[in-house]
Amino acid sequence: MKLAVVTAGLSVPSSTRLLADRLAAATVAAAGEPVAVSVVELRDIALDITKNLLTGFPSPQLRTAIETVTGADALIAVTPVFTAAYSGLFKSFFDVLDADSLVDKPVLLAATGGTERHSLVLDYQLRPLFGYLKADAVATGVYAASSDWGSGEASGALQRRIEKAGAELASLAGGRPAAPGEPEFVPFEQLLAAD
Template sequence: MKLAVVTAGLSVPSSTRLLADRLAAATINGVAAGSPVEVDVVELRDIALDVTKNLLTGFPSPDLRTAIETVTGADALIAVTPVFTAGYSGLFKSFFDVLDAESLVGKPVLLGATGGTERHSLVLDYQLRPLFGYLKADPVATGVYAASSDWGSGEGALQRRIERAGAELASLAAGRPAVAAAPSFVPFDQLLAEVSVQDR
C-alpha cells in the first residue's frame, strides 16, 4: 500500500505536520498485519515557489512533478492543512489546484486540519469535503481537527479521533468495510475533569 501525506504547515516544527504524522501512524496500525505500507510525505512549504510558478506558467518543476506523482500514484491520501482566516491555507488550495481534475477520482482520503481555536473545526465539512468532493475523491467519514487546546491535556480525545480516522482510511484503501471502534466508556466525572482543565 502506498500512502501519500500532504501537509501544508509553514513552521518548523509544525502542529500540522505532527497531526499528519499521527494520522499516518494510525493508518499504518489499521492495515492488516504483514501488509507493507510505503509512506511518502509531501511538505508543501518546500515546494511553495514551485506551486506558484506552475500556476503562472502551467509547467511544473521537477520537484513539483515528483510531488504530484506521489499524490496521484498513491493508494490512499492524508491531507492536512492549517486554518488561516477561517479557511484552509492558500498554499494547500493552490497545490490541489495544479492537479488534474480527474487525478484523485475514487482515491480514499483522510482529511485533517489544525487551528488555534475549536471555532474553526467546521472547516473539515464546509471547505475540505466540498473540495475533495469536486475532485471526486472518497473522504473517510471521520475527519480530524486539532485545536491548540487538543494538544497536551486534551490529547486523549484527539488520539481517539486519530485512531478512528486512521482505521477508516486503512479499511477503505484495502477495500474492507470500515469497522467502527467500540466506544470506550468514560466516567462522567472524568469528562468534567477534562473540561475543567481545558477551561483554565
C-alpha cells in the same frame, strides 16, 4: 499499499506536520499490510507551486510531488486553518493537479488551528473541495486545536479521533475494488460452481 501524506504547515516544527505524522502512523497500524508512506511538505515546494500556476509547467520537484499524490493508493491531506479556511498554499497545490487525478481515491481530511471555532473547516471547506475532485473521503475528519495538544484528557480524545480516522482510511484503501480495466481474479473452482 502506498500512502501519500500532504501537509501544508508553514512553521518548523509544525502542529500540522505532527498531526499528519500521527494520522499516517494510525493508518499504518490499522492497515494489516505493509504500507509505504511518502510525505509531501508543501512548504518546501511553495515557489514551484506558484510558478506552475503562472506558467503551467511543473518543476521536477513539483512533478515528483504530484506523482506521489496521484500514484498513491490513499491520501492524508492536512492543512492549517487561516481565516476560517484551508491555507492558500494547500488550495494552490490541489489546483495544479489534474481535475480527474483523485477520482475514487480514499482520502482522510484533517486540519489544525488555534481554536475549536474553526473545526467546521472539515465539513464546509475540505469536503466540498475533495468532493469536487471526486475523491472518496472517509467519514471521520480530524481537527486539532491548540488545546488538543496540551491536557491529557484533550490529547486522549484527539488520539481516539486519529485512530478512528486512520482505521477508516486503512479499511477503505484495503477494500477497494479492482481498478477499471484490471481483471478481477476469480478462482477456477468458483467458475465451475457457477453452473
